[in-house]
Amino acid sequence: MSNPPVIAAVDGSDHSLRALEWARTAALSRGTGLLVAHVLPDVSQLYAGRRSSLHDPNEPARFADPVGDYVRGVLEAAPALPPEVRYEALEGSVPEALRVIAAEAAPMMLVMGSRGRGGFATLLLGSNSRAVATTATCPVVVVPHADRDAPGGAPADGAPGTYSHGADPHGTAPPAAGASAGRVVLGLHAAETPEDVLLFAFAEAAARGTTVQVVSAYAVPPGPTLIVDSPFQVIPPEALADDGDAVPAEREMLRAQTERLAPLRSRYPQVPVEQAAVPGDAAGRLVDASRSAALVVVGRHHPRRRSLLMGSVANAVLQHAHGPVAVVPALHPDEDS
Missing domain, CATH: 3.40.50.620 (HUPs)
Incomplete structure (x- = not known):
């Protein structure tokens, strides 16, 4: 992406989809690209590590990523898209993986929901959102859940x-x-x-x-x-x-x-x-x-x-x-x- 992109951090939850919509609109208004980042769940990361270590040619090259497929479907149904949209599946802990991609991509901003799939219903701010907002090298926009x-x-x-x-x-x-x-x-x-x-x-x-x-x-x-x-x-x-x-x-x-x-x-x-x-x-x-x-x-x-x-x-x-x-x-x- 030639211009600094807007990064949307997603995990498939309703909260992250609100953040994705906010990021999509922000990228459109700024005329820049959208980078959708998803940190793979532990089971997918374990599978990728196992396949890499065993070098088993019988294992499929691509492991299932239902969140990525779902998010792509959501974006395809959007009324308009930024000039460039890219999807990245990340490995590692959520805060660290997002900090790394933010440092590498030098985005205009990183957008995420106030909490993801974890936590309890009345949680105001999730631990991952707090950690990223506290340490990221770029502006972080936190979009609150609907209850707020x-x-x-x-x-x-x-x-x-x-x-x-x-x-x-x-x-x-x-x-x-x-x-x-x-x-x-x-x-x-x-x-x-x-x-x-x-x-x-x-x-x-x-x-x-x-x-x-x-x-x-x-x-x-x-x-x-x-x-x-x-x-x-x-x-x-x-x-x-x-x-x-x-x-x-x-x-x-x-x-x-x-x-x-x-x-x-x-x-x-x-x-x-x-x-x-x-x-x-x-x-x-x-x-x-x-x-x-x-x-x-x-x-x-x-x-x-x-x-x-x-x-x-x-x-x-x-x-x-x-x-x-x-x-x-x-x-x-x-x-x-």
């Missing part, structure tokens, strides 16, 4: 300190992925989020023809009265030019956002931008926004902390989001954000 779909509703314009640049979005999310049509939501720490995370969010919004809503959280100072889930306050752009009535921390956060987003606005002038400064819990606000978002984009962890653990915000959003979540690593960790 939001019951529909209008996009949430009411974030504290929200103001917009440009027209309302008219983007379209893949229907089988469970996300309603809406904006791309970007969780941003203005001083720490790597540039790769911002670039991914804006590129995805440009491909979808929709808006980027940027959500940043600021600390709430302790006080005698704490108002939880207070009504959203909307701040128009002109309010930033004077004293206004905004909380000082909101105003400072919006200013920091504006400065950080300036290069992205220049690079993607066709992408409308909405900015939101929210008190306290960034993860909770992002989960709320996921109810009407086409995609929520978060950074994997702090770029200057060489930890193998996923950041708390990314982990919480993956666990509870109602729509697809993209976890983006620092692809160029040696560069300053």
Whole structure:
């Protein structure tokens, strides 16, 4: 594939087929190829190893791969396919096999379901999905299972300190992925989020023809009265030019956002931008926004902390989001954000 492909990880489960549909649509919107990757079950891997070690010419050269055959049938029934579709049967553990193919193919993104055939019915995030999202060298999009779909509703314009640049979005999310049509939501720490995370969010919004809503959280100072889930306050752009009535921390956060987003606005002038400064819990606000978002984009962890653990915000959003979540690593960790 000449351009970086979109990889869809499948295991034949309904969850992975939702991810496959999301990946198919993403590849179409980006004009790139689709690589469908399936890690063979243990029994098939044992058979392949036995045949290789015995060199038995009487054994059939191809072992049964019902998942591969099933997925090919699903794709053949799709209304449209990317310019190139390739299928790869992998061996090894699921996380390691997917990490290897992601490193080799250098994909635009790797898409997988929030859980596969294993686990129990109420499991929010499977171990394989968590492991791949934590360690892959490319952005990983996790598509939640149907039980976590939001019951529909209008996009949430009411974030504290929200103001917009440009027209309302008219983007379209893949229907089988469970996300309603809406904006791309970007969780941003203005001083720490790597540039790769911002670039991914804006590129995805440009491909979808929709808006980027940027959500940043600021600390709430302790006080005698704490108002939880207070009504959203909307701040128009002109309010930033004077004293206004905004909380000082909101105003400072919006200013920091504006400065950080300036290069992205220049690079993607066709992408409308909405900015939101929210008190306290960034993860909770992002989960709320996921109810009407086409995609929520978060950074994997702090770029200057060489930890193998996923950041708390990314982990919480993956666990509870109602729509697809993209976890983006620092692809160029040696560069300053």
